[in-house]
Amino acid sequence: MKARLLMFGVLLALLVTAGNAQDNLDSPWGVKNADIYATNTFPAWQLPTASGWVDTPVNLAGYAIRSGGHYEVQTVFDSEGNIYFRGSIGADAPNNSVRIYSFTADGTFRWKSDNIFGNWPGASPIVGQQAVYGLGAEYGKTGTGSPPVVAALDKNTGATLWTTVLPEGQPGYAATLYEGVLYVATRDYLRSTGEEDIPTVTIYALNAANGNILNRYDVTVSQGGWTATPRTSLTIVPDAFGAGAHGLYFTVDRNPNNSGDPTVFGINLATGSYWTASSGKAFHSHIIYSPVTNELIKVSWNDYGQTIATFDPATGAIKHESSWGSVSMIDPLQSLESSSSWLWSNIGGHGYCDTAALLPDGTSVITAGFGGIVALYTRDESGAYTGRILTQGASHWGEFHNMAQLLVAEPMGPQVQGAPAVWLTATRAERSETGQTSMIVAVDALTGRVLWQYDTQRASQVDLRGGAVMGPSGKVYYMTPDNILHILSPVESAQIEGAVQMPGYVGPANTGSGDGSWTAMIPLTLEFREPGTTNVLFRKTVALTMPHLDGGVATFNLNNIPAGTYDIAAKEYIQFFPWDGGRTFKFTRTLRALAPGVVVPANGTGSVAVALTMLAGDADDDNEVTLFDFGLLVQAFGALRGDENWSQAVDFDGDEEITLFDFGILVQNFGEIGAD
Missing domain, CATH: 1.10.1330.10 (Dockerin domain)
Structure with a gap:
């Protein structure tokens, strides 16, 4: 217990131990995945538990911004709540070059960097206490052949403080800051020794004060092309290899046919030596360090290998690995159009991205993947992990490309089992013509209850740029390709407050809270119909968790649904995919319920209640x-x-x-x- 109480105290002490000569992260908000331990856990004075959320859009077009970046690039913040992101400047520079931009928490423009980078997806900005750091390609160039560039920017003006062109490698995605040193990873490249070309990832250590290269660490990776690249975070563990010998950790992916290729790397920053380990899929999976257990944790998809593994930081020895890819609560669904097409919903599956986060107890990990499942891994005293389904969302929630974050109540200590935490992410959309568009979703990390869903009305997860992330202000931010910065603020009530009764439902005991008090349900697809007809205008799918200690009524809170009058019908979970001309999957065991004449107000102007009673017993779907x-x-x-x-x-x-x-x-x- 003492170790748990110390967990975040130690971490915060590391973050604030910075004198004038050494820059450190401004706060956990200043880097993707939260902190040097990459816990992906953020302290919040106000958790995003309000059921209603309204948008205050900011048009970015006037600032020569085209909100850009792949899904790896996340919006970050300083401790005052100012936001920082990278965006393309479009036609005013060659090859869609990019800048770093900063706005206040309420969307007021602050500055754009005078330093311009070449077009490369790049890493999220790094916000230090003294400067902001950006990574990219050399100006005027694009693609993997461009030299990687690192620049430091004034936090108040965006003016360039220094620029360093790295001597070898290709522009990468991952970086972090610790004790005045900026660590930057390249993409994998062929490093020539004069006799042979070696597939390599180079970690550069730069003096954050002036950009001088202090050291470089060349790590041999498998010949995997783009997969052998650190695409998420760099994790730092002080004194991991002994007093003053810090450890730096990252993952790469491997060819599925080469099971022995290394995917996890640990570098002794004092000596340059490193260890490697091979443990399953690692693409888009960052390494989490737990000071409670002194273990590194990797959670990933189960296309091949394990869904969770832990490692010794000093030796790389695998302390635990297991696969929970067979765990599901929906049987495989056969397509209505093809007997050879099936939809699977399992823990892991194909599609993990950078969603894993460490819970306040310092051992449990929440994450998600293809199939719409939000999963929780818990550790026993032997060090073994068990996976369970917290929430079963719609399958189009899968692949969670927009990252995720865990918000915990501030102050963060003492850290004990049961501390409140909210997991926030954005979902994928597969068939926008059916109305199943990308959602922002907040999940209670202890019970699995979906607290609210916000419909972005976007057709694809990659339409949400910079991720959907909450900042210190308590607002949620994302950008869209139409040059809009969306700022979501909480309101008292959801636009649609739903209550679903299913008399007699018990649910799988090993889902939800895990103790039977909350159990997950199969999702429910709502049909928004033209009143008085069976004409479906659009569909929205909600995730449900049944509270067995609260009368057995599951609830949902939907926001940003088009205003209007609808008949809302529900019978089944139905999922569309665009494969082979379109595939339809559905599951039902209940009669159709109908809420007629529902007047949905404009989002943020009021709330409407919808009650549905789902009577089970219709096994043949007639x-x-x-x-x-x-x-x-x-x-x-x-x-x-x-x-x-x-x-x-x-x-x-x-x-x-x-x-x-x-x-x-x-x-x-x-x-x-x-x-x-």
């Missing part, structure tokens, strides 16, 4: 509970999930076994007919 459903129940009676005769459609109480309780629900609803 919108009636009949003897045909009874026959399907009889066929699967006694089955556990995974048995040959198992059918999720007749697991009416959701507890993953077919019992008399399911029979009781069918009897209770027998003869009922759902709404049209």
